[in-house]
Amino acid sequence: MNVLGIETSCDETSAAVVRDGRDVRSNVVSSQIELHRAHGGVVPELAARAQLTAIIPVVEAALQLAEVGLEDIDAIAVTRGPGLAGSLLVGANFAKTVAYARSIPLVGVNHLEAHLYANWLSPPGDEPGEQPAFPMLALLVSGGHTELLLMTGHGRYEQLGRTLDDAAGEAFDKGARLLGLGYPGGPAIQQAAAGGDTAAFALPRAWLGDSHDFSFSGLKTALLREVEPYRLPDEDDEPEDDAPFRKHRPPRFAEGMPVADLAASFQEAIVDVLAVKTATAARTFETPQVVLAGGVAANRALRERLTGEIEATSGTMLRVPALSYCTDNAAMVAAAGYYALRRGAQSGWELDVSSRLPVGR
Amino acid sequence: MATPQIAPPVSETPLWLAAIDTSSDRAGVALYDGSMASVIAWNARRNHTVTTLGQLDHLLHLTGIELGALRAVAVATGPGSFSALRVGLSTAKGLSFSLGIPLLGVSTTGAIAAQLDWADRPVIAVMTAGRGRVVWSRYEDGALIEGPRNTTVVELREAAGDALVAGETDLLDGFDAVQLPAGGRVEQIARLGWARLLAGEQDDAALLEPVYAHGRRTEAVPA
Ligand SMILES: [Zn+2]
Numbered sequence: 001m002n003v004l005g006i007e008t009s010c011d012e013t014s015a016a017v018v019r020d021g022r023d024v025r026s027n028v029v030s031s032q033i034e035l036h037r038a039h040g041g042v043v044p045e046l047a048a049r050a051q052l053t054a055i056i057p058v059v060e061a062a063l064q065l066a067e068v069g070l071e072d073i074d075a076i077a078v079t080r081g082p083g084l085a086g087s088l089l090v091g092a093n094f095a096k097t098v099a100y101a102r103s104i105p106l107v108g109v110n111h112l113e114a115h116l117y118a119n120w121l122s123p124p125g126d127e128p129g130e131q132p133a134f135p136m137l138a139l140l141v142s143g144g145h146t147e148l149l150l151m152t153g154h155g156r157y158e159q160l161g162r163t164l165d166d167a168a169g170e171a172f173d174k175g176a177r178l179l180g181l182g183y184p185g186g187p188a189i190q191q192a193a194a195g196g197d198t199a200a201f202a203l204p205r206a207w208l209g210d211s212h213d214f215s216f217s218g219l220k221t222a223l224l225r226e227v228e229p230y231r232l233p234d235e236d237d238e239p240e241d242d243a244p245f246r247k248h249r250p251p252r253f254a255e256g257m258p259v260a261d262l263a264a265s266f267q268e269a270i271v272d273v274l275a276v277k278t279a280t281a282a283r284t285f286e287t288p289q290v291v292l293a294g295g296v297a298a299n300r301a302l303r304e305r306l307t308g309e310i311e312a313t314s315g316t317m318l319r320v321p322a323l324s325y326c327t328d329n330a331a332m333v334a335a336a337g338y339y340a341l342r343r344g345a346q347s348g349w350e351l352d353v354s355s356r357l358p359v360g361r
Numbered sequence: 362m363a364t365p366q367i368a369p370p371v372s373e374t375p376l377w378l379a380a381i382d383t384s385s386d387r388a389g390v391a392l393y394d395g396s397m398a399s400v401i402a403w404n405a406r407r408n409h410t411v412t413t414l415g416q417l418d419h420l421l422h423l424t425g426i427e428l429g430a431l432r433a434v435a436v437a438t439g440p441g442s443f444s445a446l447r448v449g450l451s452t453a454k455g456l457s458f459s460l461g462i463p464l465l466g467v468s469t470t471g472a473i474a475a476q477l478d479w480a481d482r483p484v485i486a487v488m489t490a491g492r493g494r495v496v497w498s499r500y501e502d503g504a505l506i507e508g509p510r511n512t513t514v515v516e517l518r519e520a521a522g523d524a525l526v527a528g529e530t531d532l533l534d535g536f537d538a539v540q541l542p543a544g545g546r547v548e549q550i551a552r553l554g555w556a557r558l559l560a561g562e563q564d565d566a567a568l569l570e571p572v573y574a575h576g577r578r579t580e581a582v583p584a
Contacts (some may be wrong), residue, residue, distance in 0.1 A: 045443065048447060054568075088448065093447075096455070097454075101459035102459055244575040
């Protein structure tokens with residue numbers, strides 16, 4: 001069964017063809033990073049505009065790469081939330097109309113659940129490996145999400161914890177902005193932190209007792225306090241341009257600010273909390289498998305730290321999907337859609353999008 | 362604007378154009394074959410994603426027209442609510458892509474002005490833009506003279522002069538505004554799209570996007 005997956009929840013437009021839920025025939029991702037860089041973050045209206053002009057070329061490319069036509073597609077899976085409403089609706093309306101015109105099943109997919117299904121995917125040319133084992137503990141970390149999820153079977157999820165304020169990726173973005181390091185923040189902080197002392201600044205960790213929730217807003221405030229003494233006033237002689245969307249102006253700092261130490265300490269504070277709390281949850285729920293998913297999975301310090309913590313925990317092993325399936329992509333949506341269709345799920349033409357959608361709904 | 366003179370299709374096979382208008386809460390779908398339009402107009406109340414494809418399906422059923430008989434799709438490109446417009450455009454792009462038929466964008470204010478082709482003076486076609494602002498264009502003898510402009514209602518009042526004002530006139534107390542029938546706008550989207558189709562025109566389905574008529578920066582994203 002060939003499922004066409006479509007993902008437009010934020011600032012990537014993606015389409016993929018996946019056979020039988022695991023075999024990736026194609027996975028095309030068109031990123032808008034360059035578009036949003038000048039604004040220091042994702043501008044929802046600009047993201048929605050770019051989705052609308054990317055959707056046909058991206059779907060066309062996915063079909064072409066998979067060497068199939070629309071007539072070879074048996075069903076369409078599309079992200080219905082959570083995400084930016086204006087971006088989501090482009091994929092949802094396009095997907096439902098194509099499914100309608102082709103008379104094939106349509107299934108709306110929860111983006112958070114789709115991230116977990118990245119673990120079922122095998123890259124083009126590879127034989128699908130061993131099936132992931134249930135129950136599975138997942139740490140999902142990206143610009144939009146920080147969640148600890150327990151997956152006990154297909155379509156069966158439990159949210160153990162989530163961030164109470166900023167997502168981990170959002171914390172990296174805000175930290176990078178405070179340090180004048182640019183967008184996206186994760187790679188910028190990682191690069192700036194190289195050679196820095198992770199213990200140079202005692203930045204706070206929000207452990208939140210026995211809870212599996214996270215909080216990163218205090219960390220951002222603490223970083224601001226360290227940076228403040230070096231901050232120079234903004235130059236306000238620059239004329240305001242008339243463009244409809246505000247340009248981002250990086251802050252200016254006095255010389256001698258220990259950027260590497262600040263970035264390293266900041267990164268360590270985030271990674272520390274994520275790794276330790278995930279390992280604790282793995283022990284509590286005795287899960288044979290722990291998975292790391294989401295764009296922040298690309299962070300080297302997090303991968304290393306989590307590997308160490310999980311190796312020290314007996315009876316469990318860490319599984320990290322290929323990086324291209326960690327960041328937002330449509331192959332994971334197609335995989336989630338395939339298993340949902342097998343359980344009898346199907347969406348009607350009234351399928352709606354939802355900017356806030358908890359896992360399991 | 363004079364109704365375009367359209368020759369009947371030469372082809373023996375039935376030729377149908379589907380039109381979609383999600384420029385605002387006043388949404389519509391239409392089917393047109395060059396003679397008589399079938400129209401559904403409804404208050405989408407920001408639920409365009411939930412309702413639009415279902416209404417098109419309903420209209421196809423009502424008229425007994427097969428999806429395979431569609432030869433083109435016309436879509437309103439605004440001005441209007443950016444998000445609502447993108448629902449119609451995504452739907453129209455889906456039809457164009459999956460059926461392999463031409464896509465034709467049609468101006469929403471153009472479709473308002475086309476309903477006033479009897480007017481003996483300039484026509485100003487207005488769409489609301491939220492927060493007390495309006496987007497409007499001026500037409501004379503069916504031709505676009507000015508716009509689209511995003512202004513306050515006061516600025517529109519100053520610019521209007523003796524023009525006939527029509528469209529989303531809810532905000533416009535004190536104007537001698539013309540009331541237009543529900544569904545009139547989408548019918549004109551269909552007719553104007555049809556005229557473009559017979560003239561051999563079509564838009565690039567991948568690149569077609571709404572008219573993004575901005576006011577000042579703070580008004581950049583109409584509700
Ligand atoms: Zn994501």
